[in-house]
Amino acid sequence: MPELPEVETTCRGIRPHLEAQTILSIEVRNESLRWPVSEEIIQLMNRLVISITRRAKYILIKFSDHEHILMHLGMSGSLRISDPDEPLRKHDHLIFSLGNGLQMRYHDPRRFGCALWVDGDVHHYKLMEKLGPEPLGDDFTRDYFYQQSRGRDTAVKQWIMTNSTVVGVGNIYACEALKMAGIHPKRAAGKVSKARLASLHEKIRTVLQRSIDQGGTTLKDFLHSDGQPGYFKQQLAVYDREGQPCADCDSMIKRIVLGQRSTFYCPKCQK
DNA sequence: ATCGCCTCCTGCGCGC
């Protein structure tokens, strides 16, 4: 479920409860996530959390310069701050008990997420080192975007969803950014004009920033760490709107499959 | 190097 705005929203939600707090204990109720939950995280008794940051869709819980827990929410993961009295839900796999008396619970029905202990430079960890620039950061320039695209034969939608191009652009926002830029999702990345790529670059940034401002997109079950939904769904122009009229031209929104993922677009607005 | 396909897993909504 979580795309970058949802992960960012999650970070902002848990940060005030975790930073400068001690993790008293971690209970692993189910260790079989995408990779087995690192045994080392169980030993994090009475360790102080220095910071909560995000890189791509990874959440980094920092204990020291060389000690982090790296979490990913996969398709269906969420982190929730709970009172210890609240009953556990099915699929609450990890329970972090905090020094302030609260708990942070990692919930993930499909178990595509992970919780890994990283001892060493976290940014050079295997899963991190090949990541492209942050879409909202200064390194993601329109020049970089243009240069990377040249010679690419892949559909532009799959290309912007590839982590080495730019991180954090998932299925919803890829569809939305392409709609905003008026580009057909199947067009070869290397054949989109410089001007249209500049537009796409800008739209990727604006759609992600706007969604973060609205607290992310709640499709069916994404909730903030405090249990509130995100409000960006109302603003989706094409995603999950097959057969509905385009707000700009009245044509029917189409659905195709690209790289095994549902892809929504307006056949008239997007060329 | 690049690309496309497969996979992990549970839950939900649909049509019969």
Add this chain to the structure above:
DNA sequence: TGCGCGCAGGAGGCGA
């Protein structure tokens, strides 16, 4: 009401 099917916000890993 029940069953089987297809589909779901990710992304690493594989073979071609």
